[in-house]
Amino acid sequence: MADQSSNEPHATETGKSEPSIDARVIDIAVRLGVLGLFAYFSLQLIAPFFLFLLWAVVLTVALYPAYSWLAGKLGGRKVLSAILVTLLCLAIVVGPVAVLVVSLVETLQGWYQSLTAGGLKMPVLPERVATLPIIGSKIADFWQTAGQGLEALFAKIGPMVVPAGGRILSVLASLSGSVLFFVVSIILAGCLFVPGPSLARGAKRVADRIIAPRGAEFVDLAGATIRNVSRGVIGVAVIQGLLTGILLIAFAVPLAGLLTFVALFLCIIQIGPALVILPTIIWAWSSWDLVPALLFTVLMVPVMLVDNVLRPILMSRGLDVPMLVILIGVLGGTIAHGLLGLFLGPVILAVFYELVIAWVKVGEEERGEAEAPGPEREGK
Numbered sequence: 001m002a003d004q005s006s007n008e009p010h011a012t013e014t015g016k017s018e019p020s021i022d023a024r025v026i027d028i029a030v031r032l033g034v035l036g037l038f039a040y041f042s043l044q045l046i047a048p049f050f051l052f053l054l055w056a057v058v059l060t061v062a063l064y065p066a067y068s069w070l071a072g073k074l075g076g077r078k079v080l081s082a083i084l085v086t087l088l089c090l091a092i093v094v095g096p097v098a099v100l101v102v103s104l105v106e107t108l109q110g111w112y113q114s115l116t117a118g119g120l121k122m123p124v125l126p127e128r129v130a131t132l133p134i135i136g137s138k139i140a141d142f143w144q145t146a147g148q149g150l151e152a153l154f155a156k157i158g159p160m161v162v163p164a165g166g167r168i169l170s171v172l173a174s175l176s177g178s179v180l181f182f183v184v185s186i187i188l189a190g191c192l193f194v195p196g197p198s199l200a201r202g203a204k205r206v207a208d209r210i211i212a213p214r215g216a217e218f219v220d221l222a223g224a225t226i227r228n229v230s231r232g233v234i235g236v237a238v239i240q241g242l243l244t245g246i247l248l249i250a251f252a253v254p255l256a257g258l259l260t261f262v263a264l265f266l267c268i269i270q271i272g273p274a275l276v277i278l279p280t281i282i283w284a285w286s287s288w289d290l291v292p293a294l295l296f297t298v299l300m301v302p303v304m305l306v307d308n309v310l311r312p313i314l315m316s317r318g319l320d321v322p323m324l325v326i327l328i329g330v331l332g333g334t335i336a337h338g339l340l341g342l343f344l345g346p347v348i349l350a351v352f353y354e355l356v357i358a359w360v361k362v363g364e365e366e367r368g369e370a371e372a373p374g375p376e377r378e379g380k
Contacts, residue, residue, distance in 0.1 A: 056188035062230035086190030232314035237267035243303045
C-alpha cells in the first residue's frame with residue numbers, strides 16, 4: 001500500500017491536502033487560456049494603430065539622443081524639448097513635400113501658359129528620324145500634330161494621357177497618405193520622449209523574463225542599431241538630398257524641387273542619387289558653356305559618392321555586429337517591408353546574430369568544461 005497514485009491529493013503536516021498534478025495542469029491551462037484571451041482582444045484593439053505605434057517607437061529611439069541633448073541645453077525642460085524636436089521633424093517631413101508640390105504646380109502652369117500662348121514651339125524634326133522604317137511615319141505625324149497647337153495635340157494623345165493621369169493621381173494620393181502617416185507617427189513619438197526612460201526600463205524587464213540573463217543587453221543592442229541605421233541611412237540620405245538640392249537650385253537647373261525629391265527617395269532606398277545626378281551632368285554639358293558645366297560636375301560628383309564614405313562609419317560605430325549583417329538587414333528589410341523594414345531588418349538580424357553567437361559560446365564553454373580533467377584526475 002506504500003505506492004499510491006501520483007494523481008491523488010497528498011496530505012501535508014497541517015492536515016490539508018495538496019492539489020494533484022492533473023489539477024495543477026488544469027489550473028495552469030485555465031490561467032493561460034484567460035491570459036491568451038485577454039491578449040487576443042488587446043491585440044485586436046491596438047491592431048489599427050500598430051504601425052503608427054511601431055514607427056513612433058523607432059522614431060523615439062532614433063531621435064532620443066537629440067532630445068536629451070536639447071533638454072540639457074534648455075535646463076532640463078523636457079516637455080519644451082520634446083515639442084521643439086517634434087516641430088523640427090514635422091518641418092523636415094512636410095517641407096520637401098510642399099516644395100515638390102509648389103515646383104510641380106509652377107512647372108505645369110508654365111507649360112500650360114506657353115502652350116496656350118503659342119510660345120512653346122516644336123523644333124524641326126530631323127529627316128533621318130522621319131525616314132526610319134515602321135516608326136518614322138508615326139513619329140513625323142505626331143510631331144506635326146504637336147506643332148499645330150494645344151487642342152490638336154490633346155485630341156491626338158488624349159486617349160493615352162487619361163489612363164496615365166489616373167495613375168499619376170493615384171501615386172499622388174498614396175504620397176499624401178504616406179505624409180499623413182509620418183505626421184501622426186512623429187506626433188506620437190513626441191509624446192514618448194518624456195516617458196522614454198521608464199518605458200525602456202520596462203522593456204528591459206520584459207526582455208529579461210523572456211531571454212534572461214541577456215534580455216536588457218539585447219534591448220540596448222536594438223536601440224543602438226536603430227540609432228546607427230537612422231544616422232547611416234536616413235542621415236546620409238538627408239545630407240545627400242540637401243546638398244543635391246542646394247546645387248541644383250544654385251545652378252538654376254529646371255525642375256530642381258522634383259529632382260531633389262527623387263534623389264532623396266533614391267538615397268533612402270539605398271540606390272543612390274546617381275540616377276538623378278548623372279543625367280543632370282550630361283544635360284549640363286550639352287546645354288551650358290565649358291566653365292559652368294565643369295564647375296557643376298566637380299561639385300556634384302563628390303555629393304554622389306559621399307555616402308560610400310559616411311555610411312560605413314556611421315552605421316558600424318558602437319556596434320560589435322559586422323557591417324555586412326547591418327547592410328543585409330537594411331537592403332532585405334527595405335525590399336520586404338518598405339521603409340519600415342529599413343529599420344526593422346537590421347534590428348532583427350543584429351539581435352539574431354547576437355543570439356546565435358551567444359548560443360555558440362555557451363556550447364563551447366559547456367564542451368570545454370566536459371573535456372577538462374576533474375580534480376581527482378589532476379591530483380593523480
